Amino acid sequence: MNTQVSELLPLDDLVKLSPQTIHEFSEKGHVLVKNILSKAEIEAYRPVIVGAADKYNTEKRKLEDRDTYGKAFLQIMNLWQVDADVKQYVFAKRMAKIAADLMGVENVRLYHDQALFKEAGGGPTPWHQDQYYWPIDTHNTVTMWMPLIDIDVDMGMLTFASNSYNNGAVFNHEISDESESLFDDYVKEKGFAISRAKTMNAGDATFHRGFTIHNAPGNNSDKIREVMTIIYIADGARITPYKNDWQKNDHHKWLMGKPIGELIDSELNPRLL
Template structure:
């Protein structure tokens, strides 16, 4: 652990959701919320998260020489294990309570966090469904996607396909050129409306369901697009039998020591909110 982190914000105060926001999420599979964290709060955490991302960046080739997935972002998981500050951010009660209330469940555990930093000149993030990677026997999963820097229109945020979270598996293609083509054709053929929330401010957030189809544009600017994401799963969820190499890998990485049928509650999956406590 790093040295003691002095913070004026524990990120534990409540964020009040409206019934319309909850119903919109449940109908469409995504929602955009303003000021989930204040600019002052993010100003405390952003430099520390950025420092860890750059320290742990595994890319050893220029963006132009990577494959589509590699061009999309620097992806660093479970930062909450690295420092006290990252731990406070990822395990924040405020964020977990929002996730639980949007899904309509009693409590949530962390599946894992991910910093997703799209470099200057970084490529697009292809259409995909997150949950093809997750060996979880539930549809009650949700990801918070929060900018740590302002995201202008020209950089762009995610585009979501409304209602696709209700479909479950559509195909098992991992994030790739193939997933982008296949799902784009599917969305167009089925005439699912798509939504992009445009520019986003520091501390705003989108929340989307694990099965919601989504993509993101590339970064044509000279500035790093810094985003922190946290994936939540409903407390009480059990682990599904992995049916792909991706899910076998996730089981080892994010649910260590667990096996199919067990509760998704390893030491890496702490309970961050429960309305019963």
């Protein structure tokens, strides 16, 4: 395990969100928050996260040998468990408090983290809803998506269907070509506005609700789109019976298989504030 943690500055001082930011999130189900990490902080944390993602990445196939989901990104999960420096980033109060303020709650729990690195030439991320995968009894969940380098639309910018979170899980389909096509029709039929930033700087982040419909174009640049994500759940949420096999898998993987109906409070799901 990496033991360099003492050299990294903690990210525990808080930022105050404007009422407009909180309002935008509650209306649209997503919002961009700029400058969460300073340049110096990104310079310190980027090598830590990229190093851990490289070390623990198990995807060795060539892009052309993978399916649509496999082409979309390298996905390396719960790095906080294997790297003490990444843990300091994932457990940071600064990002956790933003998530809590957007959800309007006192405290949040960690669901899991994941590095999502879209390789140069990597394919699009199909339309989907994150919470389709989660056996959780609240809609008050949020994913933070933070680029570790400056990115623009050509590198696979996260893209949202605004106001699309109200109807819970819309389809019984995991992220795939099928979800892309079904959600594409649905988003058009409902007339949701499509929203994506033109550029994001390293250390900016978007936050989206668990049921907000979102996708991302492919990475047409020659650089890896390095993104780190953290999923937060409002404290007090409970585990629900599975609606699909993915939820069964998540129950064991991220909630330590605690009995259905119980509070989400396992060792993998600490309170962060």
